Amino acid sequence: MRRAPESPRPPLILVAPALAGLAFLVLPLAGLLARAPWTTLGTRLAQDQVLDALRLSLLTATLATCLCVLFGVPLAWMLARAPVPGVRLVRALVTVPLVLPPVVGGVALLLVLGRRGLVGEHLDAWFGITLPFTTAGVVLAETFVAMPFLVISVEGALRAADLRYEEAAATLGASRWTIFRRVTLPLVAPGVAAGAVLCWARALGEFGATITFAGNFPGRTQTMPLAVYLALETDPQAAIVLSLVLLAVSVAVLAALRDRWVSTGT
Amino acid sequence: MLRSITAAASAALLLTAVAGCGDVDDGGEASGKTAATGKGGTLTVFAAASLTETFGALGKAFEAAHPGVKVRFSFGGSSTLAQQITQGAPADVFAAASPATMKTVTDAGDAAGTPQVFTKNRLVIAVPKNDPGKVRELGDLSRPGLKVVLCAVQVPCGAAAEKALGAAGVKVKPASREQDVKAVLTKVSLDEADAGLVYRTDAKAASGKVEGIEFPESAQAINDYPIVEVAKAPRSALAKEFIGLVLGPRGRDALTRAGFEAP
Numbered sequence: 001m002r003r004a005p006e007s008p009r010p011p012l013i014l015v016a017p018a019l020a021g022l023a024f025l026v027l028p029l030a031g032l033l034a035r036a037p038w039t040t041l042g043t044r045l046a047q048d049q050v051l052d053a054l055r056l057s058l059l060t061a062t063l064a065t066c067l068c069v070l071f072g073v074p075l076a077w078m079l080a081r082a083p084v085p086g087v088r089l090v091r092a093l094v095t096v097p098l099v100l101p102p103v104v105g106g107v108a109l110l111l112v113l114g115r116r117g118l119v120g121e122h123l124d125a126w127f128g129i130t131l132p133f134t135t136a137g138v139v140l141a142e143t144f145v146a147m148p149f150l151v152i153s154v155e156g157a158l159r160a161a162d163l164r165y166e167e168a169a170a171t172l173g174a175s176r177w178t179i180f181r182r183v184t185l186p187l188v189a190p191g192v193a194a195g196a197v198l199c200w201a202r203a204l205g206e207f208g209a210t211i212t213f214a215g216n217f218p219g220r221t222q223t224m225p226l227a228v229y230l231a232l233e234t235d236p237q238a239a240i241v242l243s244l245v246l247l248a249v250s251v252a253v254l255a256a257l258r259d260r261w262v263s264t265g266t
Numbered sequence: 267m268l269r270s271i272t273a274a275a276s277a278a279l280l281l282t283a284v285a286g287c288g289d290v291d292d293g294g295e296a297s298g299k300t301a302a303t304g305k306g307g308t309l310t311v312f313a314a315a316s317l318t319e320t321f322g323a324l325g326k327a328f329e330a331a332h333p334g335v336k337v338r339f340s341f342g343g344s345s346t347l348a349q350q351i352t353q354g355a356p357a358d359v360f361a362a363a364s365p366a367t368m369k370t371v372t373d374a375g376d377a378a379g380t381p382q383v384f385t386k387n388r389l390v391i392a393v394p395k396n397d398p399g400k401v402r403e404l405g406d407l408s409r410p411g412l413k414v415v416l417c418a419v420q421v422p423c424g425a426a427a428e429k430a431l432g433a434a435g436v437k438v439k440p441a442s443r444e445q446d447v448k449a450v451l452t453k454v455s456l457d458e459a460d461a462g463l464v465y466r467t468d469a470k471a472a473s474g475k476v477e478g479i480e481f482p483e484s485a486q487a488i489n490d491y492p493i494v495e496v497a498k499a500p501r502s503a504l505a506k507e508f509i510g511l512v513l514g515p516r517g518r519d520a521l522t523r524a525g526f527e528a529p
Contacts, residue, residue, distance in 0.1 A: 107452070115413075116457040132458050133413070133441040215442025215453070216418060229445060233345045233420040 029247075036244055037237045044241045052219045053227040054245060060135065060223060061203035064142035068150045068199045073192060075147075076154035077180070091155075098148045105144055106212025113140065113213075137214035138221050142203035149202055150195035157191020158184070197257055204250055306334030309504040310356060312347045313339060314363035314491065315448060316387065316465055320524045321361070321512075328511055335504060343446055344368075344422060351376050351496060358505040361493040361512070363387070364422035368492040378499065381492035384512050385526040388488050389426055390478035392454045392464045397477065399460030404430070404481040407438045407461055415450050415459040418443040423450070426487040427463040433486035451476065465489070470525040490529070 037044070044050070078084060079091055097105055113120040113131050123129040131137040165187060169179045185192075207225040214221040216230070224246045231239035309328075313321050318341045325337035340347065340357070344367035351357050352374040360377070361384070362368040368381050393401050399412045407414050416438065417424030424443065431438055441459060444450045450462040455475035469478030493512055495505040511517050518528060 107456075110456050110458060114456060114458050132453075133415075211445055211449070212452070215415065216444060217440065217442050221442065226445075230418050230420045232349075233343065233418070233445075236349065 032240055032243060032247075035237075036240050040237075041241060044238055045245065049218050049222075049227065050242060050245065053222050053224045053242070054249065056135070056138070056219065056222065057204055057224040057246070058249070060138045060142055061200050061206075063139045064146055064203040065150075065196050065200040067139065067143045068147045068203075069192065069196055072147050072150035072195070072199075073154055073185075076151045076158060077184070079151070080155045080158035094151050095148050097145050102145055102206065102208030102210075103212050106141060106209040109141060109144060109209065109213040113137075132213060133215045133217065133221060135214075135220055138210050138223060141209040141213040142206045145206055145209050146199040146202040149198040150192075153195030153198060154188060154191050157188035157195075160191075161187045193257075197254060201250060201254065204246070307501050307504060308336045308338055309358050309501050309508060310338045310340070311359040311361065311508065312351060312355070312357040312496075313341055313359075313361040314344045314347070315341050315446065316363055316467055317341065317361055317491075319471060320467075320520050320526070323520055324508075324511060324517060327516065328508055332504070332507075337508070345370070345420075356500060357496045358499040358501045359493065359508055360496055361491060363489060363491055364425070365490055365492055366425075367422065368494065371494070371496070376497050378495040378497045378502070381494040382509070382513065383490045383529045384493045384517065385491045385521045386488050386529055387465045387467055387491065387526055388484040389423070389430055389463050390466045390469050390480050390484065392451060392462045392469045392472075392476045392478055393460065394454055394457045395475060395477060396457075398457070401461045401479065403479075404434050404436050404483050407431075408436050413441045413458070413460045414438050415442045415444055415453045415462040416440045417447055417450055417463070418445060421446055422489055423447040423463070423465060426489055429487035430463070430481075430483045434481075434483040465525075467525040488527075491526075 075094065079087060079094070084090060100108075110117060110132060112118050113123070115121070115124055115130050115132065120131060123131070131140060161184065165183050166179050169183045170176075174182070205225055206223070207229065210221070210223060211226050211229075216222050216226045218227075224242060228239045228242045228246070231242055311321065311325070318339075321339060321341075325339060328337050329335055340350075340355075344362040344364055347357075347360065348362065348367045348370040351360055351371050360368070360371055362371075362381075365381075365383075368377075371377050372381065391401055391404065391407070393399065399406070399409075401407070401412070406412070416427045419425055419428055423446070442453070444453065444462075447464050447468050450459075450464050451468050451472055453459040454462045454464075455472055464476075464478075466478060466480075469476055493509055495502065495509060499505045522528065
């Protein structure tokens with residue numbers, strides 16, 4: 001097939017809205033930077049509460065990403081490959097957390113996993129486990145909202161992957177598990193990595209489901225976004241500082257990951 | 267160079283587009299201004315979330331008494347509303363749940379006149395209907411194993427809770443410090459927490475699901491609710507009339523029925 005020669009300059013009709021879009025995304029950030037109290041930055045950052053919230057955010061977002069990969073990759077495989085009846089319905093259900101307001105997601109989690117919830121009741125009665133107001137609750141809330149990002153990303157990669165490699169492996173006598181492990185997974189690894197990164201970023205910024213399901217207690221369930229929200233009530237400058245920290249850390253981590261993993265796939 | 271000009275131009279374009287959307291949104295207000303010579307118009311009231319039910323009813327009464335006038339409410343956390351007003355939000359009246367949040371507005375010179383305290387609210391202990399923790403008084407909240415949720419100290423109900431607990435000498439280890447009083451109420455009404463400190467009016471509004479227990483130490487932490495006309499209020503005359511309604515017998519009656527106290 002003959003392709004039209006690529007023009008070195010993109011058409012202006014695309015450039016203008018693209019730049020407008022870019023400005024729209026970047027200007028608020030510039031606003032934060034412009035209003036940040038740079039002189040008191042050091043003392044504000046050194047507060048224990050900030051460090052606690054940051055540590056907790058990084059820990060829970062990472063754990064949530066692990067859970068998402070552990071359960072999301074098989075789920076994506078099922079959606080893409082397994083002959084499940086009503087797969088469209090299942091896919092729609094999987095993406096529900098994407099459109100559900102996170103606060104509602106948090107209430108839903110309470111109704112299921114809370115102390116008097118459908119499942120939580122038994123967890124409490126049989127094992128003495130209660131999830132609300134715990135760090136585990138934060139991880140669950142973040143997993144709930146972040147998992148669809150991973151599933152969608154991995155499912156897309158699975159659909160794009162060439163089936164012939166798997167078929168070839170099958171004709172050579174590999175078991176289905178071996179095929180998944182040695183052929184499918186390496187093929188979609190960039191998709192998994194990209195999905196995991198999205199997942200982690202979403203979990204790091206999670207607010208609504210977390211504060212509703214896990215509550216807000218410094219050092220235990222108060223992640224950075226919660227700390228930012230409460231700081232806004234009394235001290236907007238502190239909120240700006242906290243936001244900048246969150247931003248800097250996430251940019252640093254994402255940049256580091258990009259060099260190591262994600263670029264290998266692009 | 268060319269690129270930066272294009273960027274600036276598109277940014278300007280974007281801003282006008284956004285401003286355009288805003289105009290559409292404020293259509294009611296704009297048409298209100300044209301009718302300002304008559305008796306119509308839209309009055310915008312920013313009020314603390316705890317006033318949602320009471321002010322909603324008063325707004326209806328105000329509209330009935332002023333044909334052609336619409337009352338538009340923005341209910342929310344007092345500190346958020348105060349910040350919005352200082353950032354130029356088009357409010358006519360501001361009713362806050364604490365003098366501290368009102369001070370944000372008066373300090374910024376955004377209040378026309380002196381705020382007047384129109385009502386008071388006090389804290390009660392909210393427990394789930396079946397009272398799993400067997401809570402009777404404030405001192406019970408320090409019992410180990412009892413799941414207590416409080417408001418965060420940054421918001422008025424949290425500050426009041428600290429004051430009341432401090433006055434009673436009760437040390438509580440809360441399971442969570444919620445972002446507002448309604449969040450505390452949710453945790454209690456869903457039976458996730460054994461007890462929480464909320465305003466008496468909130469407990470009353472949720473009386474089907476939670477029980478409010480009065481405690482004497484709440485007298486140490488009574489929240490005053492001030493109301494004021496916002497400086498440069500677009501509908502200044504209506505704003506004064508609305509404040510008059512809230513301060514008058516009709517307003518007092520509605521507030522008392524909701525569980526508020528006379529100032």
